[in-house]
Structure formats: structure tokens, C-alpha cells
Amino acid sequence: MDVAEIRKLDAYLKKLFGNARIRVVPRPKKEDSAEVYVGEEFIGVLFVDDEDDERSYNFQMAILGADLD
Numbered sequence: 001m002d003v004a005e006i007r008k009l010d011a012y013l014k015k016l017f018g019n020a021r022i023r024v025v026p027r028p029k030k031e032d033s034a035e036v037y038v039g040e041e042f043i044g045v046l047f048v049d050d051e052d053d054e055r056s057y058n059f060q061m062a063i064l065g066a067d068l069d
Contacts, residue, residue, distance in 0.1 A: 001026065001048060006034050009046060009057065036061075 001009075003026075010024040013036065023037045024046060033047045036059065044061030 001031065001034055009034065 006024050006026060010022070013022045013024060014020055019038065021039045023039075024034050025037065027033050027035055027045070033045050035042060036044045036046055044059055047058045047060065049056045049058055
């Protein structure tokens with residue numbers, strides 16, 4: 001992902017979730033994904049999917065049972 005693509009994803013997620021604190025940032029040494037934060041808290045990873053010559057994105061977020069208590 002390049003800087004322009006990350007900016008577009010950042011703006012999309014902020015608008016989608018109505019949260020200006022969401023940040024999409026590049027991952028060190030990885031070009032196929034970016035990290036997602038709310039403020040300073042890491043919440044997940046966005047992966048690029050170029051299957052079938054159509055670019056899409058998968059957002060992966062783990063929720064620990066301990067976080068629900």
C-alpha cells in the first residue's frame with residue numbers, strides 16, 4: 001500500500017465509523033497491509049486482497065475474552 005492508498009483507507013474508516021480518532025498507518029517492512037489504531041490503541045490490521053484482478057481490503061481484528069470482562 002502506498003501513502004495515497006493509506007490516506008484513502010484512513011478517511012473511509014473515519015467516515016464509516018464516525019470516529020476521527022481512527023488512524024491507518026503503514027506496517028514496517030510490509031507492503032500488503034497496514035495497522036489500524038483508535039487513538040494510541042492498536043485494534044487490527046488491514047490486508048490488501050488482489051484476487052481476481054479486483055483490489056479489496058480485509059480488516060482483521062481480534063477480541064480477547066478478557067477484554068469483554
